[in-house]
Structure formats: structure tokens, C-alpha cells
Amino acid sequence: MNVQSINEIQRFSFDNTNVRGERVLLNEAYQEIIKRKQYPEPLEILLGEFVAAIALLRDIIKVDGILSLQAKGNGFLSTLMAECDEHQNLRAIAQWDESQETPDAISLKEALKGGYLVITIQPRKGQRYQGIVDVAGDTLAECLEQYFLQSEQLPSRVWLAANGAQCGGLFLQRLPHEQAKQGDEDAWERLSHLASTVKEEELLGIDTELLLHRLYHEEEVRMYDAKAMQFSCSCTRQRTLDAVMSLGSEEVREILIEQGKIKVDCQFCAEEYEFSEAELLALLGDQAKTH
Ligand SMILES: [Zn+2]
Known part of the structure; x- marks a missing residue:
């Protein structure tokens, strides 16, 4: 080999x-x-x-x-x-x-x-x-x-x-x-x-x-x-997104106002996940409708 x-x-x-x-x-x-x-x-x-x-x-x-x-x-x-x-x-x-x-x-x-x-x-x-x-x-x-x-x-x-x-x-x-x-x-x-x-x-x-x-x-x-x-790391984009959304609508909107997007690095493997304002606002909009 x-x-x-x-x-x-x-x-x-x-x-x-x-x-x-x-x-x-x-x-x-x-x-x-x-x-x-x-x-x-x-x-x-x-x-x-x-x-x-x-x-x-x-x-x-x-x-x-x-x-x-x-x-x-x-x-x-x-x-x-x-x-x-x-x-x-x-x-x-x-x-x-x-x-x-x-x-x-x-x-x-x-x-x-x-x-x-x-x-x-x-x-x-x-x-x-x-x-x-x-x-x-x-x-x-x-x-x-x-x-x-x-x-x-x-x-x-x-x-x-x-x-x-x-x-x-x-x-x-x-x-x-x-x-x-x-x-x-x-x-x-x-x-x-x-x-x-x-x-x-x-x-x-x-x-x-x-x-x-x-x-x-x-x-x-x-x-x-x-x-x-x-x-192999157990992190995924969806899991990271779920963690971001669990911060709550107010917090997510505040970070978006400051930074225009949300970037998260996995603390175990350094994979970078980036979520755009449009993507997050769409999700927050959905949440507002369903709750
Ligand atoms: Zn990871």
C-alpha cells in the first residue's frame, strides 16, 4: 500500500x-x-x-x-x-x-x-x-x-x-x-x-x-x-442555523443590523458557516407567521 x-x-x-x-x-x-x-x-x-x-x-x-x-x-x-x-x-x-x-x-x-x-x-x-x-x-x-x-x-x-x-x-x-x-x-x-x-x-x-x-x-x-x-465533525449547516435561530428573533436582528450577516465557526473543526441577512430574515418572517 x-x-x-x-x-x-x-x-x-x-x-x-x-x-x-x-x-x-x-x-x-x-x-x-x-x-x-x-x-x-x-x-x-x-x-x-x-x-x-x-x-x-x-x-x-x-x-x-x-x-x-x-x-x-x-x-x-x-x-x-x-x-x-x-x-x-x-x-x-x-x-x-x-x-x-x-x-x-x-x-x-x-x-x-x-x-x-x-x-x-x-x-x-x-x-x-x-x-x-x-x-x-x-x-x-x-x-x-x-x-x-x-x-x-x-x-x-x-x-x-x-x-x-x-x-x-x-x-x-x-x-x-x-x-x-x-x-x-x-x-x-x-x-x-x-x-x-x-x-x-x-x-x-x-x-x-x-x-x-x-x-x-x-x-x-x-x-x-x-x-x-x-x-469527521458532527456539525452541519442546519444544526448551526438552528443554534443561531435559538438566540431569538430580537438578538438575530440586532446582529444583522451590526454586521449585515451572521458568521459562525464550528468550535470543534473550524468549519465556517455564513448566513445572509435575506436567509435569516426569511426564516424570521416564517417564524412570525407560524407563531
Ligand atoms: Zn465542526
Whole structure:
């Protein structure tokens, strides 16, 4: 398969060990996200890391619903949010201080200045659960490793990369001892050490089978079915229009007097919806007649 057409996540494990892994590689799904706004280049890269991270998290924390990863801070970056649902639909957005000069490279810690990460698990049925992660490490990968250690007490390693065209990630985790198989006690050390040699070009430039072969050609790797991932936001023009109309006739007319039209950006995907005065007045006229 042509690497540039891959948008998928794939699980793998190692026979006779208690180590499992995930690999994600996204092309179009990532490009669809970053082309929605004029992001400064370093932010496209950080956003790509978040998208790869939420894809990995979603496949690890299996939940029938939506998983989101949000960064909040007081630096150059005010919000960065990535979301993924059980059908591998991805969306993500970042908001930054456009009055500040864009740094050449953005370290998560500096960009958020005293900020934190929130992981939200929102099942279709039942209670929402939130976990807070301090931005202690410099990279998102380090923060996530910390999260898994805190929340699940499972040693985990995460590698993330993005370059404005592709984003990708690799994840390894040692499962609890009761699930450990006999005979390979040092597997975790060996397998995570081998993965730590992974290069950015490999994370972004080769398919999962070849990547795992390069890292683990002497190991018994078992690969599971890959799952396709895509960009998708649940916003629609009609839904946005309904939200505008729910402001009430008076408010809508006031905005029209001030601005001549109403423009709404989806806060999850940056899609812009514009409603003309004629369109809105026609609807308000209809409402006046029917009510
Ligand atoms: Zn949207």
C-alpha cells in the first residue's frame, strides 16, 4: 500500500510476552484537520501529535463513546483539543494568541505555561469521566506516559511525530503481571529499548508491517486488523442555523443590523458557516407567521 494513502490504526502484540502495542499513521485525516485554519507551522506539528495521540488513546481506552484530549494554558497556546469516537472519527482544533509572534518550535510546556491536559471519557450511556495530567514533561508523549502510569499503573511508552503532511504514533504497554506469560521476564525492557530507536522518518514514512519488521525482526510479532480512521465533525449547516435561530428573533436582528450577516465557526473543526441577512430574515418572517 502507498504510505501516503494510509489513514489507520493497528494493534499488535508479541507472542509469549505481556507487551502490547499500537501504531497509527494518518495522512488525509490529518491534512483535513489542519487545512481548516491558517495554523502557524509549529502548531500544525503539535496538532498532529495530538491527533495521533487521541487515535492511540481511543484504541487503548476502549469506550463506546467519545474520547477527548484537551490542553489548556496561559502561554502562546490557549486551547488545543482532539477528539475521537468509536467509529474512528477524528476532529481537532487549536486556538492561539495571534498577537504574539509564533515561536519557531513549540514545546508543549512553554506553549501552555503552567497549563494542563484533560482527558475526557464520554460514554454514549453513563457517566463522564475526566482525568487531569500536569504538563510536567516537555513533550506530549512524556505526559501520556505519565498518565498511563498514574491512571492504570501500567508502564507505557509513547512516540509521536507530525510534519504537516502526516502524523503518526507508536505505543507500547506492559500489561499487569497476572496476564504475564511464563518465560520472558525481560521482554518489556528489550521491546521498549528496541522501539526507542525509532526515527521520525520511520514513524511517518513506512507502513506498520515494515516498521515492526525493522524494529522487531527477531521477535514474534502478531498484528491485528487495521482500522480505518477519518476526519469527521458532527456539525452541519442546519444544526448551526438552528443554534443561531435559538438566540431569538430580537438578538438575530440586532446582529444583522451590526454586521449585515451572521458568521459562525464550528468550535470543534473550524468549519465556517455564513448566513445572509435575506436567509435569516426569511426564516424570521416564517417564524412570525407560524407563531
Ligand atoms: Zn465542526
